[in-house]
Structure formats: structure tokens, C-alpha cells
Amino acid sequence: MSPTYDVIIIGGGMIGLSTAYHLARRGVRTLLLEAGELGGGTSAACSGRAQTIEGHLDPLNLYLVRAGLERLATLEEELGHPFSWRLVGYFCLIPSQHLWELWTQRARILSENGIPTYMVDREALQKEEPLLNTAGLLGAAYGQEGLLNPFHFCWAYAQAARWLGADIRAGTPVVGMQAAGGRVVSVETPAGSFSAGRVVVAAGAWTPQLLAMVGELVPIHFTHAEAFVTERTHLPLRNTIGMADFYEQIHGKPRAVSVGFSVEPDGALVVTEAVTRTDTIRRGCSVWGLAGMAAHLLTLYPALGRVRALRGWGVPTAFTPDDEPVVGRMAGWDNLFVYGACLETISTIPVLSDWMAGMILDEAPPMDLALYSPARFAQAR
Numbered sequence: 001m002s003p004t005y006d007v008i009i010i011g012g013g014m015i016g017l018s019t020a021y022h023l024a025r026r027g028v029r030t031l032l033l034e035a036g037e038l039g040g041g042t043s044a045a046c047s048g049r050a051q052t053i054e055g056h057l058d059p060l061n062l063y064l065v066r067a068g069l070e071r072l073a074t075l076e077e078e079l080g081h082p083f084s085w086r087l088v089g090y091f092c093l094i095p096s097q098h099l100w101e102l103w104t105q106r107a108r109i110l111s112e113n114g115i116p117t118y119m120v121d122r123e124a125l126q127k128e129e130p131l132l133n134t135a136g137l138l139g140a141a142y143g144q145e146g147l148l149n150p151f152h153f154c155w156a157y158a159q160a161a162r163w164l165g166a167d168i169r170a171g172t173p174v175v176g177m178q179a180a181g182g183r184v185v186s187v188e189t190p191a192g193s194f195s196a197g198r199v200v201v202a203a204g205a206w207t208p209q210l211l212a213m214v215g216e217l218v219p220i221h222f223t224h225a226e227a228f229v230t231e232r233t234h235l236p237l238r239n240t241i242g243m244a245d246f247y248e249q250i251h252g253k254p255r256a257v258s259v260g261f262s263v264e265p266d267g268a269l270v271v272t273e274a275v276t277r278t279d280t281i282r283r284g285c286s287v288w289g290l291a292g293m294a295a296h297l298l299t300l301y302p303a304l305g306r307v308r309a310l311r312g313w314g315v316p317t318a319f320t321p322d323d324e325p326v327v328g329r330m331a332g333w334d335n336l337f338v339y340g341a342c343l344e345t346i347s348t349i350p351v352l353s354d355w356m357a358g359m360i361l362d363e364a365p366p367m368d369l370a371l372y373s374p375a376r377f378a379q380a381r
């Protein structure tokens with residue numbers, strides 16, 4: 001007979017693994033089922049930024065970012081595994097007057113809410129980033145954010161959850177779910193079927209496929225996002241760089257490039273993103289994507305012309321129509337939960353996954369999470 005668990009989590013990305021850790025910490029018998037490798041969906045393929053100044057300005061997100069950064073500062077120690085946590089500067093480059101005005105307002109709100117953000121004019125930006133071609137830029141918004149190794153981040157949560165007794169299984173795809181009377185009664189895998197009091201779908205871009213197994217629909221869409229890593233540069237680059245018009249550039253377009261990069265501890269650059277709108281989950285990068293990112297990067301940093309790209313990749317990135325995460329119990333279900341599509345995932349999950357673990361156990365979260373409720377889509381249907 002298959003063992004019975006209190007909670008089954010489907011999906012071993014950073015969201016599922018951090019939730020498993022917080023459940024195991026509460027003494028809950030937890031099983032996590034991951035189809036492939038832990039972190040092998042979107043999580044290990046990301047840049048590892050704990051973003052601070054780019055997200056939504058509602059009180060909930062501002063709190064989660066602020067509290068998440070505080071939690072991240074001691075999380076390696078808490079989990080007992082290093083993931084190369086460090087604080088870095090972030091310049092959000094501003095190419096238009098309209099965005100300068102928008103960011104001036106954002107900087108004020110962010111700073112008032114404990115996320116210090118400064119407007120830096122073109123001259124000051126040039127001093128801070130001597131290799132940047134500032135032509136066409138008005139300046140930048142500057143804030144401090146975190147950086148980590150996303151594979152080690154997933155691994156740290158997985159190992160800590162295991163140590164606390166969670167059963168974390170890679171290479172175990174969920175191929176079906178049986179439901180009766182508003183409850184998921186079993187979860188089917190090639191290794192057998194499992195049952196639990198509660199089931200959490202945390203399968204990133206694959207979440208709609210999982211929910212379809214019980215006839216449910218949550219509008220989690222995805223784009224295909226490409227990135228690449230360079231060799232070590234040995235150039236004076238320390239800060240993370242991004243474009244203030246990222247969303248304007250990519251929104252509603254079949255495909256678009258908006259470049260940004262972060263600097264690895266050894267001086268290599270992780271360069272993102274070429275984005276394609278698609279209904280098909282796939283992996284891999286394209287000639288179009290690599291060439292587009294390289295061209296945009298060289299316009300900003302001509303000195304990188306001699307630096308070689310070593311490896312490129314592409315994975316799906318999940319989002320919802322209102323760009324808010326989906327966190328909580330599925331409407332009309334007794335024991336089915338969904339968690340995903342976070343915008344600033346690394347910054348927020350150290351706190352949000354803790355709250356989610358509590359909600360799975362019927363605890364009320366410390367702040368109202370109606371903004372993230374799956375029920376908002378049920379009402380729209």
C-alpha cells in the first residue's frame with residue numbers, strides 16, 4: 001500500500017520546495033512529486049535576483065518584498081545550505097521622459113515604504129557605470145537587491161525539507177488525479193498512487209495541465225523566455241542592470257527583446273531576456289533570441305564586444321492576466337490548493353510560502369491575500 005501523507009505538493013521548483021520546507025517545519029507529513037529534476041522547470045534557469053524595486057506598489061507586495069529580503073539575509077543559516085546570497089546594486093535604466101516621471105513617483109512610494117530607491121541622472125549614472133553607453137538614456141532608478149544561485153536555492157529548500165522529514169521525489173510525474181465530492185482523493189504517478197488530506201499544485205507553467213486533470217481551469221499563461229551566460233569578463237561591472245521599459249517592450253508582442261544582466265561571483269554575466277508569446281511549453285534558445293540579446297547588450301555596453309557567450313537556454317515563465325500570483329484554495333474544492341505565477345518570486349517566497357503552509361493547515365495568513373486568491377478567476381468565468 002502507498003503511504004498516506006498529510007499534504008502532497010506537485011512541482012519541485014522553488015515554490016513547491018519552499019512550501020514543502022515550511023510544511024515539514026510544522027511537522028506535517030509532506031510528499032513532493034517532481035516530474036523531472038528538482039528546480040529543473042523554470043526555477044534553476046532564472047537569474048537568481050531577489051528583485052526589490054520593480055514590482056507592484058500595493059501594500060501586500062511591498063510588505064512581502066521587504067520582509068522577504070530580511071528573511072533571505074539569514075536563510076542560508078536557517079536552511080543549513082549555502083546558495084551564494086549577496087546584496088548588489090540595481091540600475092533600472094530609463095530611456096524616456098514619461099518613464100522618468102513614472103519612476104520618480106515610484107521611487108518616492110518605494111522609499112516611503114522601506115525600500116530605498118533613488119533617481120540617478122545621466123551624469124551620475126555614467127560615473128557609476130563607466131562602460132555604459134548612456135546615449136538615449138535620461139538616467140536610472142537605483143535600489144539595492146539580492147542575488148543568489150537559483151539551483152542551490154532550490155537545493156537548500158529541498159535538503160532542509162528532507163532533513164525535517166519531507167519525502168521529496170524527483171523523476172515522479174503526476175499523470176492523473178482522481179476526485180470525488182469536491183476532494184482530490186488520489187494522485188497518480190508511474191510509481192503508484194498517493195493520497196493525502198490536502199493537495200497543492202505548484203507546477204509553474206504546467207499548472208493548467210495539472211488542474212485540467214480534475215476539470216479545473218486557472219488562467220496561468222506563459223511566455224518562452226531565453227537567456228545566456230558569458231565567460232568571465234574581468235571588466236568593472238558590479239551592478240545588476242535592467243530596462244525600465246521591459247514590460248512596455250515585451251507586452252502584447254509575438255516576440256521581443258529587452259536586455260538586462262546580473263554579475264556572477266566569478267565575473268560572468270547572466271544576460272536576459274528574449275521573450276516569445278506561445279501556447280507550447282518548450283526549452284532551448286533561438287538564433288533570433290541570442291542575436292537580439294547580444295545586439296541590445298552591445299548597444300548598452302560596447303566594451304563587451306570581445307566577451308564570448310558560453311551557453312544559452314530558454315524556459316517557460318508563468319503569469320496571470322492581472323500579473324498577480326495565484327495563492328490559496330481552489331474555489332469549490334475542499335482540499336485542492338494552487339500556488340504560482342509570482343512576479344518577484346525569489347524576494348517574496350521566503351515569507352509567502354510560510355504563509356501558504358499555514359493556509360494549507362487552515363490558518364489565516366497575517367495579511368489579507370484576496371488579491372492573490374484563485375477565486376478571482378472563478379468569479380470572472
Ligand SMILES: Cc1cc2nc3c(=O)[nH]c(=O)nc-3n(C[C@H](O)[C@H](O)[C@H](O)COP(=O)(O)OP(=O)(O)OC[C@H]3O[C@@H](n4cnc5c(N)ncnc54)[C@H](O)[C@@H]3O)c2cc1C
Nearest residue numbers: 011013014015035041042043046047049174204206345346
Ligand atoms: C530567464 C528567466 C529569468 C528569471 N529571473 C528571475 C529572477 O531573477 N528572479 C525571480 O524572482 N524570478 C525570475 N524568473 C522567474 C522565476 O524563475 C519563476 O517565477 C520561478 O522559477 C517559478 O517557480 P515555480 O516553482 O512556480 O515553477 P517551476 O520552477 O517551473 O517548477 C514547477 C515544476 O513542476 C514540475 N511539473 C510539471 N508538471 C508536472 C507533473 N505532471 N508532475 C510533477 N511535476 C510536474 C516541473 O517539472 C517543474 O520543475 C526568471 C525566469 C526566467 C525564464
